[in-house]
Amino acid sequence: MKHAYVLGVALCAGLLAHPAAAEQRATSANRADAGAVRTLSYGPDKLQALDFYAAPGRAQAPLVVFVHGGGWKRGDKNMMRGSDKLKDWQSKGYAVASLNYRLVPEARVEDQAADVAAGLAALLKQAPRLGFDPRKVVLVGHSAGAHLVALVGTDPQWLRAAGLGMNAVRGVIALDGAGYYVPSQMGKNEAVLGDTYEQAFGTDPARQEALSPTAQAGGPNAPAFLLLYVQRADSQAQSEGLAKGLRAAGTPVDIQQVAGRGLKGHMEINRRLGDPAYPATPIVDDWLTRIFTR
Secondary structure, three states: OOOOOOOOHHHHHHHHOOHHHHEEEOOOOOOOOOOOOEEEEOOOOOOOEEEEEOOOOOOOEEEEEEEOOOOOOOOOHHHHOOOHHHHHHHHOOOEEEEEOOOOOOOOOHHHHHHHHHHHHHHHHHOHHHHOEEEEEEEEEEEOHHHHHHHHHHHOHHHHHHOOOOHHHOOEEEEEOOOOOOHHHHOOOOHHHHOOHHHHHHOOOHHHHHHOOHHHHOOOOOOOOEEEEEEEOHHHHHHHHHHHHHHHHOOOOEEEEEEEEEHHHHHHHHHHOOOOOOOOHHHHHHHHHHHHHHO
């Protein structure tokens, strides 16, 4: 059963009615310039912001929306700037957005899922002016961001609260997430991650279940998923569990392990994605091609 933990979306909706007032230009807005970025606000908090990178020289481009990781308590959209991911996706003719969200402990994971949905809604509302195709959008997330995009892609309440349906995206790519079924992670990661999971998800088993994409995967879901994980026991088990739940609901899902061990591999899949020599790059590129051309 889906649980209604929607916070703050109604406040964001008022801002979306006036997108021009919410826009700030970080650099030139010339769409032909591969370095151009627009920073858009989608809510009143300073972290409710995203950077939009146009597809150089292309109108009606597909859009890749990236959600950063950081244990639900750190990370920033600026990590996209100058990255191999950005270079690769723009070279393929895609527009790119890098999304910030409010952070734990000042905010809750429920707020973060609402932020992902609200940021997506803000982008779609401004699609004609930004120059991308609103029918061709994919959510991508790494680590905690992988959990958030998977949650938004499995529990309809988040997109619904932002005025969207599950078909607002073509699919979801989750990169080495380990929080798809939160109850199984509680108390297992103190040596490396300290109280990260308890700080984000608390001690209430019902809340942990409600915020677990695997527990929400019974449908409806986003139309398709790509789950990648490195050689980490917890990310493999979590990814396989989510894939099983999605398949049981009839949702198409591709799942694959890529080279890289432990936390080093976990960081590498984010840092090196887009590098042609990195094994995950062709997997993601091929999947995006299929999703955007179908």
